[in-house]
Amino acid sequence: MNTQSFQNVITGVALFFCAQSSGQPQPQAKEILAIESTSFACSVPEQKDLIGGHLQGIQLHNETLFVSGSSKEFGFLGLFQKLGDDFRFIGLKRLATNPLNHAGGFQIAENWLAIGLEDPVGKRESIVQLIDISSFEKLQKPPAYTLRRKGEYQFSTAGAVAILKRKDHFLLAIGTWDCTTIDFYTSNNLNPYSKGFEFEKWTTWDSREAIRRKWVDKKFGNYQNLQLTQDSTGVYITGFCRAGNGSNRADVYRMDTDADPYTMMQKVASYSVQCSGDVTFRNGSGFANYNDKPSIIAVGHDLSPKMEFQIFPIKGK
Numbered sequence: 001m002n003t004q005s006f007q008n009v010i011t012g013v014a015l016f017f018c019a020q021s022s023g024q025p026q027p028q029a030k031e032i033l034a035i036e037s038t039s040f041a042c043s044v045p046e047q048k049d050l051i052g053g054h055l056q057g058i059q060l061h062n063e064t065l066f067v068s069g070s071s072k073e074f075g076f077l078g079l080f081q082k083l084g085d086d087f088r089f090i091g092l093k094r095l096a097t098n099p100l101n102h103a104g105g106f107q108i109a110e111n112w113l114a115i116g117l118e119d120p121v122g123k124r125e126s127i128v129q130l131i132d133i134s135s136f137e138k139l140q141k142p143p144a145y146t147l148r149r150k151g152e153y154q155f156s157t158a159g160a161v162a163i164l165k166r167k168d169h170f171l172l173a174i175g176t177w178d179c180t181t182i183d184f185y186t187s188n189n190l191n192p193y194s195k196g197f198e199f200e201k202w203t204t205w206d207s208r209e210a211i212r213r214k215w216v217d218k219k220f221g222n223y224q225n226l227q228l229t230q231d232s233t234g235v236y237i238t239g240f241c242r243a244g245n246g247s248n249r250a251d252v253y254r255m256d257t258d259a260d261p262y263t264m265m266q267k268v269a270s271y272s273v274q275c276s277g278d279v280t281f282r283n284g285s286g287f288a289n290y291n292d293k294p295s296i297i298a299v300g301h302d303l304s305p306k307m308e309f310q311i312f313p314i315k316g317k
Contacts, residue, residue: 035189037312039153039276042080042142045088045274049073054268056159057115057225058299058309060288061133067284068103068115069303077101077131078303079139089307093131093139100127104159105225105240105284109170112144112192116158116174121176124160125150143194146186147199149174156180162237164228165190168200171228172199173237179223181206182237207266215267219243221251227286237265240298242282247272248298251283278302 011113053070055078060066065080065087075095080087095103099119106115111134118126129143149156160175172185183197207220221241229236235255242248252269275281278300285298300308 017267027116032111032264032291037273037276037310039279039310040087040308042089042307042309044078044307045220047092049305050076053056053101054301055283055284055299055303056103058297059106059113059282059286060290060297060311061107061113062107064114064133065309066106066133067106067254067299067303067307067309068106070102070104070120072101073098074101075115077115078102078307079115079309095129096215101124102159105161105175105223105286106183107162107227109163109165109284110163112170114161114163114165114172116161118157118159121285123154123158125153126156126174128158128161128172128174130163133190145197147172160223160226160239164230164235166230170199171235173226175223175226175239178225179221180208180224203261204263209262210265211262212267213261217267218271219249219251219270220267221249223251223280224283225286229287236268238287240281240285242280243272248275248285250285273298275310278308295310 003089020176040274050071052072055069056066057068063082067078069076071150074097077093079090082092084291096117097176100117102118102120104116105111111132113131114128116126116128126149130145130149131143154177157177164171171186182205184202185198186202189197191197212218221239223239223241225240227238236252237255238251238252240252249270249272251267253265254268256264273296275298279298281298283299283301288295288297290311295314296312298310
């Protein structure tokens, strides 16, 4: 591992984010944070059946690191176990097969991992799987629940999925192709194993029609990953992207569930981190708690022969 220090400039009126619904720092506008990143490189034996594709998401849950990826034949999750200050590859979980072989950005809410798999060619069909990761035995089993989507070209995909556990339901966000639109669903209870459990479509937010007058800036990205978070001030959704100028940017939106679809998401902050090597937000990123510190995590392009990722602990001045 190697360590590098750099500065991260926050813009906007405020920044609110959390990992798995736990509280995080809330720096004020234009506060400069010192961020010290730690880089990892994990050796992974050759996976002969993984042809084509690349990594697309990353989450750290307890002592297990999950990465999602696509290949020519199937989407997958790669699993790594934290051992001391390093991580060791422990195996793959195959998800859906071709044509739904494009596994995208994902999020973990307590013991539930929500991930989308889409048809990257036809772009008219996708599924979202809820996977129980409370134990390796349950992780190996089929998904507890599958949401199926089919319809309009590019607007029935599921390249970026976020999930938030609330008081009596799950909130699910599904970003379509390039996150041009985000579909929101709510569940009818908190037990995906229960008979009759289902997600119902709540609304669709369209970036092309959004009123941006009160946004901190007017930029909207082709988000590879979405993260839903909540604290005492409300519900937020953060999109992670690699911008056209090469910066790795996270845009934070405050959600107003009582507003109309044009104003329900207000951009309240935008910030960037400096990735290095093969690691970028284009491959996969999100929030994490690492060594009891709120952090940002980002991954490289490939699983094998070496999987690279970086963790950025967030610390105030």
